[in-house]
Amino acid sequence: MNLTIATISKQINASFEGDASLLIDAISIDSRSLQNGPHTLFFALIGPNNDAHSYMIDLIQQGVTHFVVQYIPENCVGKAQFLVVQNTLTALQELASYHRSLFHFPVIGVTGSNGKTIVKEWLNFLLSPDYSIIRSPKSYNSQVGVPLSVLAIAKQHNFGIFEAGISTVNEMSHLEKIIQPTLGILTNIGSAHDEGFSSIGEKIKEKLQLFKHCDLLIYNKNKTIDAFLKPTLKTFSWSFKDPTANVFIQKSSILDKTKLHIQLESYAFDIIIPFQDDASIENAIHCLMVLLHLGYDRVTIEHRMYLLYPVEMRLKVKDGINSTTIIDDSYSSDFQSLKIALDFLESQKQYKKKTLILSDIFQSGLSNEELYSKVSQLVISNKINRVIGIGTTITAFKHKFVNCITYPTTADFLAQLDNATFGNETILIKGARSFHFEDIVLALEEKTHETVLEINLNAISHNLNFFRSKLQPSTKMMVMVKAFGYGNGGFEIAKLLEHHQVDYLGVAFADEGIALKTAGIHLPIMVLNPESTSFSAIIQHQLEPEIYSLKGLRSFLKIAEQKKLKHFPIHIKLDTGMHRLGFEKDTIEELITILKGNTLVSVKSILSHLATSDDLNHQAFVESQIELFENLSSRLMAELNIQPIRHILNTSGISNFPKAQYDMVRLGIGLYGVSNDAEEQKELENVSTLKSVISQIRTIPAGDSVGYGRRFMAEKSTKVATIPIGYADGIARLWGNGVGYVSIHHQKATIIGSVCMDMLMVDVTAIDCQEGDAVIIFGESPTVMEMAEKLHTIPYEILTSISQRVKRVFYRE
Numbered sequence: 001m002n003l004t005i006a007t008i009s010k011q012i013n014a015s016f017e018g019d020a021s022l023l024i025d026a027i028s029i030d031s032r033s034l035q036n037g038p039h040t041l042f043f044a045l046i047g048p049n050n051d052a053h054s055y056m057i058d059l060i061q062q063g064v065t066h067f068v069v070q071y072i073p074e075n076c077v078g079k080a081q082f083l084v085v086q087n088t089l090t091a092l093q094e095l096a097s098y099h100r101s102l103f104h105f106p107v108i109g110v111t112g113s114n115g116k117t118i119v120k121e122w123l124n125f126l127l128s129p130d131y132s133i134i135r136s137p138k139s140y141n142s143q144v145g146v147p148l149s150v151l152a153i154a155k156q157h158n159f160g161i162f163e164a165g166i167s168t169v170n171e172m173s174h175l176e177k178i179i180q181p182t183l184g185i186l187t188n189i190g191s192a193h194d195e196g197f198s199s200i201g202e203k204i205k206e207k208l209q210l211f212k213h214c215d216l217l218i219y220n221k222n223k224t225i226d227a228f229l230k231p232t233l234k235t236f237s238w239s240f241k242d243p244t245a246n247v248f249i250q251k252s253s254i255l256d257k258t259k260l261h262i263q264l265e266s267y268a269f270d271i272i273i274p275f276q277d278d279a280s281i282e283n284a285i286h287c288l289m290v291l292l293h294l295g296y297d298r299v300t301i302e303h304r305m306y307l308l309y310p311v312e313m314r315l316k317v318k319d320g321i322n323s324t325t326i327i328d329d330s331y332s333s334d335f336q337s338l339k340i341a342l343d344f345l346e347s348q349k350q351y352k353k354k355t356l357i358l359s360d361i362f363q364s365g366l367s368n369e370e371l372y373s374k375v376s377q378l379v380i381s382n383k384i385n386r387v388i389g390i391g392t393t394i395t396a397f398k399h400k401f402v403n404c405i406t407y408p409t410t411a412d413f414l415a416q417l418d419n420a421t422f423g424n425e426t427i428l429i430k431g432a433r434s435f436h437f438e439d440i441v442l443a444l445e446e447k448t449h450e451t452v453l454e455i456n457l458n459a460i461s462h463n464l465n466f467f468r469s470k471l472q473p474s475t476k477m478m479v480m481v482k483a484f485g486y487g488n489g490g491f492e493i494a495k496l497l498e499h500h501q502v503d504y505l506g507v508a509f510a511d512e513g514i515a516l517k518t519a520g521i522h523l524p525i526m527v528l529n530p531e532s533t534s535f536s537a538i539i540q541h542q543l544e545p546e547i548y549s550l551k552g553l554r555s556f557l558k559i560a561e562q563k564k565l566k567h568f569p570i571h572i573k574l575d576t577g578m579h580r581l582g583f584e585k586d587t588i589e590e591l592i593t594i595l596k597g598n599t600l601v602s603v604k605s606i607l608s609h610l611a612t613s614d615d616l617n618h619q620a621f622v623e624s625q626i627e628l629f630e631n632l633s634s635r636l637m638a639e640l641n642i643q644p645i646r647h648i649l650n651t652s653g654i655s656n657f658p659k660a661q662y663d664m665v666r667l668g669i670g671l672y673g674v675s676n677d678a679e680e681q682k683e684l685e686n687v688s689t690l691k692s693v694i695s696q697i698r699t700i701p702a703g704d705s706v707g708y709g710r711r712f713m714a715e716k717s718t719k720v721a722t723i724p725i726g727y728a729d730g731i732a733r734l735w736g737n738g739v740g741y742v743s744i745h746h747q748k749a750t751i752i753g754s755v756c757m758d759m760l761m762v763d764v765t766a767i768d769c770q771e772g773d774a775v776i777i778f779g780e781s782p783t784v785m786e787m788a789e790k791l792h793t794i795p796y797e798i799l800t801s802i803s804q805r806v807k808r809v810f811y812r813e
Helices: 005-011 052-062 088-101 116-127 145-150 172-179 200-211 278-293 298-306 335-348 368-381 392-396 410-415 438-444 457-468 482-486 490-499 510-518 532-540 550-562 585-595 616-640 651-656 678-683 784-790 795-800
Strands: 026-028 040-043 066-069 081-084 107-111 133-135 159-163 183-186 216-220 235-239 247-254 257-264 267-273 315-320 324-329 354-359 386-390 404-407 426-430 452-456 476-480 504-507 525-527 544-547 568-573 601-607 645-647 664-667 688-693 696-700 718-723 741-744 747-752 760-763 774-778 807-812
Touching (some): 005 081, 005 088, 040 052, 040 088, 052 066, 066 088, 088 145, 107 116, 107 172, 107 200, 116 133, 116 159, 116 278, 116 298, 145 172, 183 200, 235 278, 247 278, 257 278, 267 278, 267 298, 278 298, 324 438, 335 354, 335 490, 368 392, 386 392, 386 410, 392 404, 404 410, 457 490, 457 664, 457 807, 476 645, 504 510, 510 525, 510 532, 532 544, 532 550, 550 585, 550 601, 585 616, 601 616, 616 651, 645 664, 651 664, 718 774
Parallel strands (some): 026 040, 040 066, 107 183, 133 159, 216 235, 235 247, 324 426, 354 386, 386 404, 452 807, 476 504, 476 664, 504 525, 544 568, 568 601, 601 645
Antiparallel strands (some): 247 257, 257 267, 315 807, 688 774, 696 718, 741 747, 741 774
């Protein structure tokens, strides 16, 4: 975009004083992005528990000069130019709406409960040979994502595809004004976000708001939707069942593909699509309907629909060879998604050295000269150390990059891989599908067995923000990443939390904290269970110990004196009833005596731990703990004349005892999607999915047995699948012998016989599956809560038991 401050100020009704002639070419809401610059206009959004105004001084120091704000922070007065508005989110949306109105070309608006992103990506593939398309990057479909997507429209575009997602009423009208679609697609109405609507009818009416000014709506015809359609809205419907639809479709299976017989008025033809699952078929038909509406001929439709492909919507973080981290974005290569991937690289980099492996970029609508100049600027602003380009076009523009080596094809790069030096770096692999960059990922990732634990970073962010929304604006948050992030992974989650600017991290032992500091984590880290033998290492690595006994305090002070420390931060733990660790009431007097006037250490915080915050049957006991904590901590503060951070609430305490937030809370298992409260559990997103594959399938006759001890005896002919995961990977033996199950193609497969050290066997008699098919050990089904209940344990044990030999793969949608 290229708009002056004067134009922007007028469109968002801002109060502004200063030079209004500056030309803005980028909009930002992320203070952490390295792409912010002197021609960036930063919108300081205010969320439930996050105010971007507090980060503006850092942006000013980085060279950003213009901000849209609701107020001007004291430390920023006179240091930049400010456009003051009543609501910065509304202003962002108003600017996007104005920007959209400057362009007059077809725009498709897509909404529904599922399939929005896939339909958008497939339409881009199907239409891009004929149009210069602007589309929502990734899943940018929210109240913030939609305006950011629309603001990326540029002069070279002549077709738009934007998705719109909502979670409750009175949201879609805002998105409709921004997208202003000329053609609408309603993918389906499912159960997603049901909690935000009073009924299915209310949800349908809200989603249909996107199409109130459309020329045409494409949808799967059914009576429920029809009841809410306005007579003035022109529709183009399809159906498998209703012959009154505009397009009637019959389907049949051909090996691993689906044949669709299309009947449009008196015109009929067949196409083949490379999928058999219902969701993909439905999504493909919505795309087919667009091609029919736009007048594409039968031959083109048949050819392009046959080439549809599975859409990978995730950025994955994987361990690579030679101490490298790989960010896998190997299925797309466009300018907008490159910007997002580079921001993700910065948020997840484990090593200072950063390498970008990039293919030719297609369908940008820009001349190659202009495109690769822009890519070069992105590479410079994101401080990429090395670029490896693959493709004839990027090779021709190699001169625009510093420290760049190029190859004509992926095969050429792989042939020279032994000569390429990779080590101690973070590698972003980003390429168009036709370059098959998945082969590069396979070559560079660390080799482990086929069982993986996938960690959804979006879900962690969601859960973090859910608990943040329960806090007072002034309440700080410590997040627990002990026990390898509750089994999910320490560094990667710590890096994400640092990106989200939490206040503290908590670990159990010094070695966990040392590993995080060594890997580059800068957040303060508290060590909850420090042993006296680790005090020197704690000091060396600038960790902050929890001190819970007089013996420990004296030991730490002795080392502090030897090292001539001054005001080294420590955290005083009080025992208020947990009776695990902490100073008891009768030791407070001696504690005060030791600390009074002592300049070797500084009491950074005073804390305690609740024993029964998850069980309201013990509410009186919790309240007695809180009361004792108030008395003891107040005495310490008064006697020592200090104002430390006080904290006592854990995850359950945040929800059940909000009046005891004090200065900080400690979020633990809730971050990982687990709650003891059934209603709260509905609000949290699943973080961890343990996956494996089917190694072998066999059919045994009645009377044969499976596994050690012949604990399963087949009563009839039984099809048995072997899965390469066992108790050495963290699957309890008690989960075998018919107690537990896995999911294969969304169907339950009961575990039969004993769980072995490295394998388990399941009954797949009723499931159509093959060797190599994916298996869900836990995630959405079964959940870790379900497993814990059946095994008479707690979800903590399930998660933390997963062996380190199981590869962790981190991804973001």
